[in-house]
Amino acid sequence: MSQRYRPDSHSLFAEQLAYYNARAQEYDESVQQTGRYTGPGIPEVDTEWQYVARRLHALPRVAHTLELACGTGLWTQELLDISDQITAVDGAPEMLATNQAKLNSPRVTYQQADLFAWQPQDTYDQVFFAFWISHVPPERLTAFLQQAAAAVEPGGRIFIADEPAGGKQLSGPVENDIEQTRTLHNGETFRIVKVYHDTQTLQRQLEALGFTDVELWVGDFFFWLTATKS
Helix, strand or coil: CCCCCCCCCCCHHHHHHHHHHHHCCCHHHHHHCCHHHCCCCCHHHHHHHHHHHHHHHCCCCEEEEEEECCCCCHHHHHHCCCEEEEEEEECCHHHHHHHHHHHCCCCEEEEECCCCCCCCCCCEEEEEEECCHHHCCHHHHHHHHHHHHHCEEEEEEEEEEECCCCCCCCCCCCECCCEEEEECCCCCEEEEECCCCCHHHHHHHHHHCCEEEEEEEECCCCEEEEEEEC
16 A cells, blocks of 8 residues: 655644545545445444434424535535535535535535634534544544534534444544544555544533533444534
8 A cells, every 4th residue: 555745744633634635536435335445334334324314304404504524415415404504614625525516505605624723703503513523632622612612503503423432433443542544445544533532521511511402322333412502
């Protein structure tokens, strides 16, 4: 396997962003086990993924959703069923371009932003992020959740989905407590942040930020957490 030289390879965050920018064209295939990644699926994983989607669809419709780390649109597409409008934010321009080309929806507005530096400029009825918080290192978790909470309208909700601590680590084990090495189909390798956060800790932090009516479900592979801002 080859690894290209990247001048910013000393920065884990920069390398993570480079990885997702490069991975945009194969992300859906790898998640859905199609195309270049065709292989036997894991029925339990599919069942849990669909359960997360069903819980999302069961939420009341909102006027405006903010989706952070929107990626290629796998979840943006689901959010369109319960949102009049979506503002979709991601740090990787290739992810945004893939999302926009796939959905081609006038109800979705796109923004490119570094989510570690991003600050909300507005408030929304719903803030959603799936499979992003595991790319936030522990020392930045509180600050990120504060930023996300600031984007939620009073009476609005937050919805988080990801892989839990203590689960079966579908994405694989971590190195040095917070890192993984990821390989693209072409053999290029990248280092990224990967942390399986404790779901009870996430719940407590949201409650400390003024969220109530917390609902938490933890499976073997995924979890979802939703709460209302008081």
